[in-house]
Amino acid sequence: MTITGAALTVQGVSLSGPRQPRLRDLSVTLPRGQRLLLAGPNGAGKSSLLDVLSGDVAPSAGTLHWGPGTPAPWAERRAYLPQRNALAHPFSAAQVVGLAGVGTREARDHLEELGIKDWAEQPYPTLSGGLRRLVHMARVLAQLDRLAPEVGWGFFDEPLANLDWRFAGRVLNALERRAAVGYGILLAAHELNLALPWAEQVLLLIGGRGEAFGAPAAVLTPERLATHWGVRGHFEAREGGGRLVLDGLDP
Protein backbone atom coordinates (compact mmCIF):
# COMPACT_ATOMS: atom_id res chain seq x y z
CA MET A 1 0.00 0.00 0.00
CA THR A 2 1.44 3.31 -0.98
CA ILE A 3 1.05 6.20 1.35
CA THR A 4 -0.35 9.33 -0.25
CA GLY A 5 -0.87 12.74 1.26
CA ALA A 6 1.44 15.31 2.71
CA ALA A 7 3.58 15.24 5.81
CA LEU A 8 2.88 17.61 8.69
CA THR A 9 5.63 20.18 8.99
CA VAL A 10 6.26 21.99 12.23
CA GLN A 11 8.32 25.11 11.68
CA GLY A 12 9.94 27.08 14.48
CA VAL A 13 7.05 26.49 16.89
CA SER A 14 7.30 28.04 20.36
CA LEU A 15 4.71 28.14 23.11
CA SER A 16 5.11 30.40 26.11
CA GLY A 17 4.18 29.20 29.58
CA PRO A 18 3.55 30.89 32.92
CA ARG A 19 7.16 30.51 34.11
CA GLN A 20 9.18 29.23 31.21
CA PRO A 21 8.40 28.37 27.59
CA ARG A 22 6.64 25.05 27.07
CA LEU A 23 7.99 24.69 23.53
CA ARG A 24 11.12 26.36 22.14
CA ASP A 25 11.68 26.82 18.43
CA LEU A 26 10.64 23.31 17.47
CA SER A 27 11.03 22.26 13.84
CA VAL A 28 10.30 18.76 12.58
CA THR A 29 8.61 17.10 9.62
CA LEU A 30 6.22 14.34 10.65
CA PRO A 31 5.56 11.81 7.89
CA ARG A 32 2.16 10.18 7.64
CA GLY A 33 1.69 6.44 7.41
CA GLN A 34 4.31 5.74 10.07
CA ARG A 35 4.16 4.79 13.72
CA LEU A 36 5.52 7.92 15.39
CA LEU A 37 6.34 7.98 19.09
CA LEU A 38 6.55 11.23 21.00
CA ALA A 39 8.94 10.59 23.90
CA GLY A 40 10.45 12.69 26.65
CA PRO A 41 10.58 12.81 30.44
CA ASN A 42 7.79 14.47 32.46
CA GLY A 43 7.42 18.12 31.66
CA ALA A 44 9.32 17.91 28.37
CA GLY A 45 6.45 19.49 26.43
CA LYS A 46 4.78 16.42 24.89
CA SER A 47 1.22 17.46 25.78
CA SER A 48 1.95 21.05 24.79
CA LEU A 49 3.06 19.92 21.35
CA LEU A 50 -0.06 17.76 20.92
CA ASP A 51 -2.21 20.72 22.00
CA VAL A 52 -0.60 22.88 19.34
CA LEU A 53 -0.87 20.21 16.64
CA SER A 54 -4.55 19.69 17.53
CA GLY A 55 -5.40 23.35 17.31
CA ASP A 56 -6.36 23.59 21.00
CA VAL A 57 -3.63 26.12 21.60
CA ALA A 58 -2.17 28.61 19.14
CA PRO A 59 1.63 28.65 19.16
CA SER A 60 3.20 31.92 20.29
CA ALA A 61 5.58 31.68 17.33
CA GLY A 62 6.09 29.41 14.34
CA THR A 63 3.73 27.71 11.92
CA LEU A 64 2.23 24.34 11.03
CA HIS A 65 2.08 23.25 7.41
CA TRP A 66 -0.61 20.67 6.84
CA GLY A 67 -0.16 20.21 3.15
CA PRO A 68 -2.57 20.73 0.27
CA GLY A 69 -6.11 19.39 0.46
CA THR A 70 -6.36 19.74 4.23
CA PRO A 71 -9.94 20.63 5.23
CA ALA A 72 -10.40 23.93 7.04
CA PRO A 73 -12.34 22.63 10.09
CA TRP A 74 -10.00 21.09 12.66
CA ALA A 75 -12.51 18.34 13.36
CA GLU A 76 -12.02 17.07 9.80
CA ARG A 77 -8.25 16.95 9.86
CA ARG A 78 -7.43 15.43 13.23
CA ALA A 79 -8.71 13.29 16.08
CA TYR A 80 -7.23 13.92 19.51
CA LEU A 81 -7.18 11.95 22.73
CA PRO A 82 -6.07 14.44 25.40
CA GLN A 83 -4.46 13.30 28.62
CA ARG A 84 -7.56 13.88 30.71
CA ASN A 85 -11.25 13.32 30.04
CA ALA A 86 -13.97 15.35 31.72
CA LEU A 87 -17.02 13.21 30.99
CA ALA A 88 -19.33 12.42 33.94
CA HIS A 89 -22.72 11.97 32.21
CA PRO A 90 -24.10 8.41 32.60
CA PHE A 91 -23.84 7.45 28.91
CA SER A 92 -23.20 3.79 28.13
CA ALA A 93 -19.75 2.98 26.75
CA ALA A 94 -21.26 2.52 23.26
CA GLN A 95 -23.02 5.89 23.50
CA VAL A 96 -19.73 7.60 24.34
CA VAL A 97 -18.19 6.16 21.18
CA GLY A 98 -21.31 7.25 19.29
CA LEU A 99 -20.51 10.88 20.17
CA ALA A 100 -17.98 10.72 17.34
CA GLY A 101 -20.99 10.68 15.05
CA VAL A 102 -21.10 6.93 14.34
CA GLY A 103 -24.02 4.55 14.68
CA THR A 104 -24.45 1.86 17.32
CA ARG A 105 -23.04 -0.94 15.14
CA GLU A 106 -19.91 0.98 14.31
CA ALA A 107 -19.49 2.07 17.93
CA ARG A 108 -19.58 -1.57 19.03
CA ASP A 109 -17.01 -2.49 16.38
CA HIS A 110 -14.66 0.11 17.77
CA LEU A 111 -15.14 -1.21 21.29
CA GLU A 112 -14.50 -4.72 20.01
CA GLU A 113 -11.27 -3.67 18.32
CA LEU A 114 -9.95 -2.64 21.73
CA GLY A 115 -11.36 -5.75 23.41
CA ILE A 116 -14.01 -4.03 25.54
CA LYS A 117 -17.23 -4.94 23.74
CA ASP A 118 -18.49 -6.72 26.86
CA TRP A 119 -18.77 -3.33 28.57
CA ALA A 120 -20.67 -1.67 25.70
CA GLU A 121 -23.90 -1.21 27.67
CA GLN A 122 -22.36 -0.39 31.02
CA PRO A 123 -22.69 3.22 32.24
CA TYR A 124 -19.42 5.00 31.61
CA PRO A 125 -19.09 6.50 35.14
CA THR A 126 -19.18 3.01 36.68
CA LEU A 127 -16.22 1.74 34.62
CA SER A 128 -12.70 1.48 36.02
CA GLY A 129 -10.15 4.14 35.12
CA GLY A 130 -8.39 2.01 32.52
CA LEU A 131 -11.64 0.99 30.84
CA ARG A 132 -12.87 4.59 30.70
CA ARG A 133 -9.68 5.53 28.96
CA LEU A 134 -10.20 2.73 26.43
CA VAL A 135 -13.75 3.95 25.78
CA HIS A 136 -12.40 7.41 24.91
CA MET A 137 -9.70 5.77 22.81
CA ALA A 138 -12.45 3.97 20.87
CA ARG A 139 -14.31 7.29 20.46
CA VAL A 140 -11.22 9.04 19.09
CA LEU A 141 -10.44 6.13 16.75
CA ALA A 142 -14.04 6.33 15.51
CA GLN A 143 -13.53 10.01 14.74
CA LEU A 144 -10.20 9.31 13.02
CA ASP A 145 -11.75 6.59 10.84
CA ARG A 146 -14.26 9.10 9.52
CA LEU A 147 -11.41 11.24 8.14
CA ALA A 148 -9.71 10.52 4.84
CA PRO A 149 -6.38 8.68 5.34
CA GLU A 150 -4.62 11.19 3.07
CA VAL A 151 -5.44 14.11 5.36
CA GLY A 152 -6.29 12.60 8.77
CA TRP A 153 -4.01 12.81 11.78
CA GLY A 154 -4.46 11.08 15.11
CA PHE A 155 -2.84 12.51 18.23
CA PHE A 156 -2.83 10.36 21.35
CA ASP A 157 -1.67 11.63 24.72
CA GLU A 158 -0.72 8.70 26.93
CA PRO A 159 -3.40 6.19 25.98
CA LEU A 160 -1.26 3.41 27.51
CA ALA A 161 -1.27 4.80 31.04
CA ASN A 162 -3.10 2.52 33.51
CA LEU A 163 -3.58 -0.25 30.94
CA ASP A 164 -2.51 -3.83 31.40
CA TRP A 165 -0.28 -5.37 28.72
CA ARG A 166 -3.10 -7.00 26.81
CA PHE A 167 -5.06 -3.75 26.43
CA ALA A 168 -1.90 -1.76 25.76
CA GLY A 169 -1.15 -4.22 22.96
CA ARG A 170 -4.67 -3.75 21.55
CA VAL A 171 -4.21 0.01 21.51
CA LEU A 172 -0.82 -0.24 19.80
CA ASN A 173 -2.22 -2.65 17.21
CA ALA A 174 -5.15 -0.35 16.51
CA LEU A 175 -2.76 2.55 15.92
CA GLU A 176 -0.54 0.38 13.72
CA ARG A 177 -3.53 -0.48 11.52
CA ARG A 178 -4.30 3.23 11.00
CA ALA A 179 -0.70 4.08 10.21
CA ALA A 180 -0.57 1.22 7.70
CA VAL A 181 -3.38 2.73 5.61
CA GLY A 182 -1.80 6.18 5.59
CA TYR A 183 -3.15 8.07 8.58
CA GLY A 184 -0.70 10.26 10.45
CA ILE A 185 -0.24 8.74 13.92
CA LEU A 186 1.59 10.42 16.79
CA LEU A 187 1.57 8.66 20.15
CA ALA A 188 2.89 10.19 23.36
CA ALA A 189 3.80 7.56 25.94
CA HIS A 190 6.00 6.94 28.96
CA GLU A 191 5.80 3.15 28.56
CA LEU A 192 9.00 2.98 26.50
CA ASN A 193 9.35 -0.79 26.92
CA LEU A 194 6.03 -1.19 25.05
CA ALA A 195 6.15 1.80 22.75
CA LEU A 196 9.75 1.68 21.46
CA PRO A 197 9.39 -1.74 19.79
CA TRP A 198 6.15 -0.43 18.20
CA ALA A 199 7.63 2.83 16.95
CA GLU A 200 9.19 3.38 13.54
CA GLN A 201 10.36 6.87 14.43
CA VAL A 202 10.78 8.66 17.72
CA LEU A 203 10.57 12.40 18.35
CA LEU A 204 12.40 13.12 21.57
CA LEU A 205 11.50 16.33 23.38
CA ILE A 206 13.72 17.70 26.14
CA GLY A 207 12.80 20.93 27.89
CA GLY A 208 10.46 21.97 25.09
CA ARG A 209 13.13 21.49 22.41
CA GLY A 210 13.33 18.87 19.72
CA GLU A 211 16.34 16.85 20.88
CA ALA A 212 16.26 14.16 18.19
CA PHE A 213 14.04 12.58 15.57
CA GLY A 214 14.80 9.22 14.02
CA ALA A 215 14.82 5.47 14.50
CA PRO A 216 14.37 4.31 18.14
CA ALA A 217 17.90 2.90 18.49
CA ALA A 218 19.41 6.12 17.18
CA VAL A 219 17.33 8.38 19.41
CA LEU A 220 17.20 6.43 22.68
CA THR A 221 20.96 6.07 23.18
CA PRO A 222 22.43 4.87 26.50
CA GLU A 223 23.68 8.43 27.11
CA ARG A 224 20.23 9.96 26.68
CA LEU A 225 18.61 7.27 28.83
CA ALA A 226 21.11 8.09 31.57
CA THR A 227 20.89 11.88 31.24
CA HIS A 228 17.16 12.33 30.85
CA TRP A 229 15.64 9.30 32.58
CA GLY A 230 18.34 8.42 35.13
CA VAL A 231 18.58 4.76 34.06
CA ARG A 232 21.33 2.55 32.73
CA GLY A 233 20.13 0.77 29.62
CA HIS A 234 19.96 0.63 25.87
CA PHE A 235 17.59 -0.20 23.05
CA GLU A 236 18.31 -3.30 20.96
CA ALA A 237 16.86 -2.95 17.49
CA ARG A 238 15.76 -6.20 15.86
CA GLU A 239 13.76 -7.27 12.86
CA GLY A 240 10.14 -6.24 13.52
CA GLY A 241 10.68 -4.34 16.73
CA GLY A 242 13.41 -4.71 19.28
CA ARG A 243 13.53 -4.36 23.03
CA LEU A 244 14.47 -1.93 25.72
CA VAL A 245 17.05 -3.39 28.10
CA LEU A 246 17.29 -1.71 31.50
CA ASP A 247 20.16 -2.56 33.83
CA GLY A 248 19.10 -0.40 36.71
CA LEU A 249 18.97 3.14 37.98
CA ASP A 250 21.83 5.43 37.15
CA PRO A 251 23.90 5.83 40.34
Added chain:
Amino acid sequence: MANARAPGLQALSVAFLFAFGAALLLGPVPLRPWALAEDPAAWPILWELRLPRALLAALVGAALALAGALLQALLRNPLADPALLGVSGGAALGAAAVLSLGAGALASGLAVVPVAGAAFLGALLAVALVLRLGQRGTQLDLSGVLLAGVAINTLCGAGVGLLMMLAGDGGLRSITFWLFGSLANAHWLSPLPLLITLPLTLLLTRSWGQALDQYQLGDREAAHHGLAVGRVQRQGLLVATLLTALAVAVAGIIGFLGLMVPQGLVRWFGPSHRHRLPQAALAGATLLLLADLLARLLLAPAELPVGMLTALLGGPFFLWLLRRQMSHSRADGA
Protein backbone atom coordinates in the same frame (compact mmCIF):
# COMPACT_ATOMS: atom_id res chain seq x y z
CA MET B 1 -38.47 0.93 22.85
CA ALA B 2 -41.66 0.72 20.85
CA ASN B 3 -40.87 3.82 18.84
CA ALA B 4 -37.14 4.31 18.41
CA ARG B 5 -37.66 7.58 16.56
CA ALA B 6 -39.09 9.40 19.52
CA PRO B 7 -38.99 7.23 22.61
CA GLY B 8 -41.71 7.96 25.10
CA LEU B 9 -43.31 10.89 23.30
CA GLN B 10 -46.50 8.95 22.63
CA ALA B 11 -46.85 7.71 26.19
CA LEU B 12 -46.08 11.17 27.53
CA SER B 13 -48.66 12.72 25.18
CA VAL B 14 -51.34 10.35 26.46
CA ALA B 15 -50.44 11.17 30.05
CA PHE B 16 -50.55 14.87 29.23
CA LEU B 17 -54.02 14.68 27.64
CA PHE B 18 -55.27 12.68 30.60
CA ALA B 19 -53.91 15.26 33.07
CA PHE B 20 -55.33 18.15 31.03
CA GLY B 21 -58.77 16.53 31.00
CA ALA B 22 -58.62 15.90 34.72
CA ALA B 23 -57.63 19.53 35.35
CA LEU B 24 -60.69 20.69 33.43
CA LEU B 25 -63.19 18.39 35.06
CA LEU B 26 -62.02 18.05 38.66
CA GLY B 27 -62.11 20.70 41.33
CA PRO B 28 -64.25 21.91 44.23
CA VAL B 29 -67.13 21.76 41.73
CA PRO B 30 -66.68 18.59 39.68
CA LEU B 31 -67.91 18.83 36.09
CA ARG B 32 -69.31 15.96 34.11
CA PRO B 33 -68.64 16.21 30.40
CA TRP B 34 -72.01 14.72 29.48
CA ALA B 35 -73.86 17.25 31.66
CA LEU B 36 -72.12 20.35 30.28
CA ALA B 37 -74.88 21.02 27.76
CA GLU B 38 -77.63 21.01 30.38
CA ASP B 39 -75.82 22.82 33.19
CA PRO B 40 -75.67 26.59 32.54
CA ALA B 41 -73.38 27.11 35.57
CA ALA B 42 -70.80 24.70 34.20
CA TRP B 43 -69.74 26.77 31.19
CA PRO B 44 -68.37 29.81 33.05
CA ILE B 45 -66.43 27.52 35.39
CA LEU B 46 -64.94 25.66 32.48
CA TRP B 47 -64.38 28.63 30.18
CA GLU B 48 -63.32 31.36 32.59
CA LEU B 49 -61.62 29.40 35.36
CA ARG B 50 -60.50 25.92 34.47
CA LEU B 51 -59.44 26.26 30.85
CA PRO B 52 -57.11 29.29 31.20
CA ARG B 53 -55.71 27.81 34.36
CA ALA B 54 -55.06 24.40 32.83
CA LEU B 55 -53.50 26.04 29.81
CA LEU B 56 -51.28 28.13 32.04
CA ALA B 57 -50.28 25.13 34.15
CA ALA B 58 -49.34 23.14 31.05
CA LEU B 59 -47.30 25.98 29.56
CA VAL B 60 -45.53 26.92 32.79
CA GLY B 61 -44.76 23.28 33.58
CA ALA B 62 -43.43 22.68 30.09
CA ALA B 63 -41.31 25.85 30.16
CA LEU B 64 -39.78 25.14 33.56
CA ALA B 65 -38.99 21.50 32.78
CA LEU B 66 -37.47 22.41 29.42
CA ALA B 67 -35.40 25.14 31.06
CA GLY B 68 -34.31 22.68 33.74
CA ALA B 69 -33.29 20.07 31.16
CA LEU B 70 -31.28 22.67 29.29
CA LEU B 71 -29.56 24.01 32.40
CA GLN B 72 -28.67 20.52 33.60
CA ALA B 73 -27.16 19.72 30.22
CA LEU B 74 -25.30 23.01 29.93
CA LEU B 75 -23.88 22.93 33.46
CA ARG B 76 -23.29 19.17 33.15
CA ASN B 77 -24.93 18.76 36.52
CA PRO B 78 -28.18 17.01 37.49
CA LEU B 79 -28.63 19.46 40.38
CA ALA B 80 -29.25 22.49 38.17
CA ASP B 81 -32.72 24.02 38.41
CA PRO B 82 -33.91 27.47 37.34
CA ALA B 83 -34.96 28.26 40.92
CA LEU B 84 -31.65 27.08 42.40
CA LEU B 85 -29.56 29.06 39.95
CA GLY B 86 -31.13 32.39 40.80
CA VAL B 87 -32.85 32.69 37.41
CA SER B 88 -36.32 32.48 38.94
CA GLY B 89 -35.41 34.89 41.72
CA GLY B 90 -34.11 37.46 39.26
CA ALA B 91 -37.24 37.09 37.16
CA ALA B 92 -39.51 37.50 40.17
CA LEU B 93 -37.66 40.62 41.28
CA GLY B 94 -37.91 42.12 37.80
CA ALA B 95 -41.61 41.38 37.60
CA ALA B 96 -42.30 42.64 41.11
CA ALA B 97 -40.44 45.86 40.37
CA VAL B 98 -42.70 46.64 37.41
CA LEU B 99 -45.81 45.74 39.36
CA SER B 100 -44.87 47.94 42.29
CA LEU B 101 -44.22 50.79 39.88
CA GLY B 102 -47.93 50.70 39.20
CA ALA B 103 -48.55 48.27 36.44
CA GLY B 104 -51.38 47.21 38.69
CA ALA B 105 -52.43 43.84 39.95
CA LEU B 106 -51.39 40.82 37.99
CA ALA B 107 -55.00 40.14 37.14
CA SER B 108 -55.22 43.28 35.02
CA GLY B 109 -55.02 41.89 31.54
CA LEU B 110 -52.30 43.29 29.33
CA ALA B 111 -49.99 44.09 32.27
CA VAL B 112 -48.64 40.63 31.52
CA VAL B 113 -46.50 41.99 28.69
CA PRO B 114 -44.36 44.57 30.57
CA VAL B 115 -44.21 42.20 33.54
CA ALA B 116 -42.84 39.42 31.34
CA GLY B 117 -40.29 41.78 29.80
CA ALA B 118 -39.07 42.92 33.20
CA ALA B 119 -38.92 39.32 34.40
CA PHE B 120 -36.69 38.45 31.44
CA LEU B 121 -34.35 41.36 32.19
CA GLY B 122 -34.17 40.43 35.85
CA ALA B 123 -33.47 36.79 34.99
CA LEU B 124 -30.74 37.74 32.51
CA LEU B 125 -29.04 39.90 35.13
CA ALA B 126 -29.26 37.12 37.70
CA VAL B 127 -27.81 34.54 35.28
CA ALA B 128 -24.96 36.83 34.29
CA LEU B 129 -24.17 37.50 37.94
CA VAL B 130 -24.34 33.86 38.99
CA LEU B 131 -22.13 32.71 36.11
CA ARG B 132 -19.68 35.50 36.86
CA LEU B 133 -19.51 34.60 40.53
CA GLY B 134 -19.24 30.89 39.78
CA GLN B 135 -16.36 31.27 37.37
CA ARG B 136 -12.92 29.98 38.22
CA GLY B 137 -10.44 30.95 35.55
CA THR B 138 -12.14 30.15 32.27
CA GLN B 139 -14.07 27.19 33.68
CA LEU B 140 -17.37 27.22 35.54
CA ASP B 141 -17.04 25.88 39.05
CA LEU B 142 -20.30 24.06 39.60
CA SER B 143 -20.49 24.23 43.37
CA GLY B 144 -19.62 27.91 43.03
CA VAL B 145 -22.47 28.39 40.57
CA LEU B 146 -24.95 26.65 42.86
CA LEU B 147 -23.87 28.61 45.93
CA ALA B 148 -23.94 31.90 44.03
CA GLY B 149 -27.41 30.94 42.77
CA VAL B 150 -28.65 30.34 46.30
CA ALA B 151 -27.27 33.70 47.42
CA ILE B 152 -28.78 35.59 44.47
CA ASN B 153 -32.09 33.83 44.99
CA THR B 154 -32.21 34.80 48.65
CA LEU B 155 -31.35 38.40 47.83
CA CYS B 156 -33.98 38.57 45.13
CA GLY B 157 -36.56 36.99 47.43
CA ALA B 158 -35.87 39.65 50.04
CA GLY B 159 -36.14 42.31 47.34
CA VAL B 160 -39.51 40.98 46.22
CA GLY B 161 -40.73 40.98 49.82
CA LEU B 162 -39.61 44.54 50.39
CA LEU B 163 -41.25 45.81 47.21
CA MET B 164 -44.53 44.11 48.02
CA MET B 165 -44.56 45.43 51.58
CA LEU B 166 -43.93 48.96 50.33
CA ALA B 167 -46.61 48.61 47.69
CA GLY B 168 -49.12 48.32 50.50
CA ASP B 169 -52.42 46.59 50.04
CA GLY B 170 -52.31 42.84 49.75
CA GLY B 171 -48.56 42.92 50.34
CA LEU B 172 -48.19 39.67 52.18
CA ARG B 173 -50.49 37.84 49.85
CA SER B 174 -48.49 38.89 46.80
CA ILE B 175 -45.25 37.89 48.50
CA THR B 176 -46.64 34.41 48.99
CA PHE B 177 -47.70 34.39 45.37
CA TRP B 178 -44.23 35.25 44.07
CA LEU B 179 -42.13 33.15 46.37
CA PHE B 180 -44.25 30.02 46.31
CA GLY B 181 -45.77 30.33 42.91
CA SER B 182 -49.41 29.90 42.11
CA LEU B 183 -51.67 29.53 39.12
CA ALA B 184 -54.69 30.97 40.95
CA ASN B 185 -54.54 34.30 39.11
CA ALA B 186 -54.80 32.72 35.68
CA HIS B 187 -56.86 34.64 33.15
CA TRP B 188 -57.13 34.42 29.39
CA LEU B 189 -54.17 36.69 28.70
CA SER B 190 -51.69 35.15 31.12
CA PRO B 191 -50.80 32.14 28.93
CA LEU B 192 -50.10 34.46 26.01
CA PRO B 193 -46.29 35.01 26.31
CA LEU B 194 -45.56 31.31 26.70
CA LEU B 195 -48.15 30.30 24.12
CA ILE B 196 -46.09 32.22 21.56
CA THR B 197 -42.61 31.45 22.89
CA LEU B 198 -42.79 27.80 23.81
CA PRO B 199 -43.63 26.38 20.34
CA LEU B 200 -40.92 28.57 18.82
CA THR B 201 -38.47 27.28 21.40
CA LEU B 202 -39.34 23.67 20.69
CA LEU B 203 -38.85 24.34 17.01
CA LEU B 204 -35.52 26.07 17.55
CA THR B 205 -34.16 23.34 19.82
CA ARG B 206 -35.49 20.32 17.93
CA SER B 207 -32.06 19.39 16.53
CA TRP B 208 -30.01 20.18 19.63
CA GLY B 209 -29.91 16.60 20.92
CA GLN B 210 -26.63 15.51 19.36
CA ALA B 211 -24.96 18.80 20.30
CA LEU B 212 -26.05 18.52 23.95
CA ASP B 213 -24.80 14.93 24.01
CA GLN B 214 -21.38 15.88 22.62
CA TYR B 215 -21.29 18.86 24.98
CA GLN B 216 -21.23 16.41 27.92
CA LEU B 217 -17.65 15.45 26.94
CA GLY B 218 -16.41 18.78 28.31
CA ASP B 219 -15.64 22.02 26.49
CA ARG B 220 -12.38 20.86 25.05
CA GLU B 221 -13.27 17.40 23.81
CA ALA B 222 -16.64 18.54 22.51
CA ALA B 223 -14.79 21.12 20.43
CA HIS B 224 -12.51 18.35 19.12
CA HIS B 225 -15.59 16.87 17.46
CA GLY B 226 -16.33 20.22 15.87
CA LEU B 227 -18.97 21.47 18.32
CA ALA B 228 -19.21 25.26 18.65
CA VAL B 229 -19.21 25.08 22.44
CA GLY B 230 -19.58 28.80 23.12
CA ARG B 231 -22.57 29.11 20.82
CA VAL B 232 -24.33 26.14 22.38
CA GLN B 233 -23.78 27.66 25.82
CA ARG B 234 -24.99 31.12 24.90
CA GLN B 235 -28.07 30.00 22.99
CA GLY B 236 -28.99 27.38 25.57
CA LEU B 237 -28.67 29.76 28.51
CA LEU B 238 -30.67 32.41 26.66
CA VAL B 239 -33.50 29.99 25.90
CA ALA B 240 -33.55 28.61 29.45
CA THR B 241 -33.55 32.11 30.91
CA LEU B 242 -36.32 33.32 28.62
CA LEU B 243 -38.59 30.37 29.37
CA THR B 244 -38.00 30.63 33.11
CA ALA B 245 -38.66 34.36 33.12
CA LEU B 246 -41.91 34.05 31.19
CA ALA B 247 -43.06 31.27 33.52
CA VAL B 248 -42.21 33.27 36.64
CA ALA B 249 -43.88 36.41 35.26
CA VAL B 250 -47.26 34.67 35.19
CA ALA B 251 -46.97 32.08 37.94
CA GLY B 252 -44.32 33.19 40.44
CA ILE B 253 -41.47 30.91 41.51
CA ILE B 254 -42.39 27.27 41.18
CA GLY B 255 -39.30 25.42 42.31
CA PHE B 256 -37.91 21.94 41.73
CA LEU B 257 -40.10 21.12 38.74
CA GLY B 258 -37.17 21.82 36.42
CA LEU B 259 -35.05 19.55 38.61
CA MET B 260 -37.37 16.58 39.00
CA VAL B 261 -38.75 16.18 35.49
CA PRO B 262 -35.48 15.84 33.52
CA GLN B 263 -34.00 13.55 36.16
CA GLY B 264 -37.06 11.29 36.03
CA LEU B 265 -36.71 11.20 32.24
CA VAL B 266 -33.05 10.16 32.50
CA ARG B 267 -34.16 7.20 34.55
CA TRP B 268 -36.95 6.18 32.17
CA PHE B 269 -35.51 6.95 28.77
CA GLY B 270 -31.75 6.85 29.29
CA PRO B 271 -29.03 9.49 29.31
CA SER B 272 -29.18 10.67 25.68
CA HIS B 273 -30.46 14.19 25.05
CA ARG B 274 -31.78 13.31 21.61
CA HIS B 275 -35.46 13.66 22.56
CA ARG B 276 -34.96 15.16 25.98
CA LEU B 277 -36.38 18.63 25.37
CA PRO B 278 -39.78 17.66 23.91
CA GLN B 279 -39.98 14.88 26.49
CA ALA B 280 -39.30 17.38 29.26
CA ALA B 281 -41.91 19.81 27.93
CA LEU B 282 -44.63 17.14 27.86
CA ALA B 283 -43.70 15.63 31.22
CA GLY B 284 -43.38 19.06 32.86
CA ALA B 285 -46.80 20.10 31.58
CA THR B 286 -48.31 16.89 32.89
CA LEU B 287 -46.67 17.14 36.27
CA LEU B 288 -47.67 20.75 36.90
CA LEU B 289 -51.26 20.06 35.79
CA LEU B 290 -51.43 17.24 38.35
CA ALA B 291 -49.67 19.25 41.05
CA ASP B 292 -52.06 22.16 40.53
CA LEU B 293 -55.00 19.77 40.68
CA LEU B 294 -53.74 18.53 44.05
CA ALA B 295 -53.17 22.11 45.21
CA ARG B 296 -56.82 22.91 44.44
CA LEU B 297 -58.27 19.72 45.90
CA LEU B 298 -56.27 18.98 49.04
CA LEU B 299 -57.68 21.78 51.22
CA ALA B 300 -60.74 22.61 49.09
CA PRO B 301 -62.35 25.09 49.03
CA ALA B 302 -59.07 26.73 50.13
CA GLU B 303 -55.99 26.40 47.89
CA LEU B 304 -52.35 25.63 48.45
CA PRO B 305 -49.84 27.60 46.39
CA VAL B 306 -48.70 25.01 43.88
CA GLY B 307 -45.06 26.01 44.36
CA MET B 308 -45.34 24.93 47.99
CA LEU B 309 -46.42 21.51 46.78
CA THR B 310 -43.58 21.16 44.29
CA ALA B 311 -41.15 22.27 46.98
CA LEU B 312 -42.52 19.62 49.37
CA LEU B 313 -41.93 16.97 46.70
CA GLY B 314 -38.78 18.42 45.21
CA GLY B 315 -36.82 19.26 48.36
CA PRO B 316 -36.33 15.66 49.46
CA PHE B 317 -35.65 14.66 45.85
CA PHE B 318 -32.92 17.28 45.64
CA LEU B 319 -31.34 16.03 48.87
CA TRP B 320 -31.42 12.47 47.58
CA LEU B 321 -29.71 13.53 44.33
CA LEU B 322 -27.13 15.48 46.30
CA ARG B 323 -26.32 12.48 48.49
CA ARG B 324 -25.99 10.28 45.46
CA GLN B 325 -23.72 12.71 43.67
CA MET B 326 -21.54 13.09 46.77
CA SER B 327 -21.16 9.35 47.23
CA HIS B 328 -20.31 8.98 43.53
CA SER B 329 -17.60 11.59 43.59
CA ARG B 330 -16.23 10.05 46.77
CA ALA B 331 -16.01 6.67 45.06
CA ASP B 332 -14.10 8.33 42.23
CA GLY B 333 -11.68 9.85 44.69
CA ALA B 334 -12.51 13.17 43.02
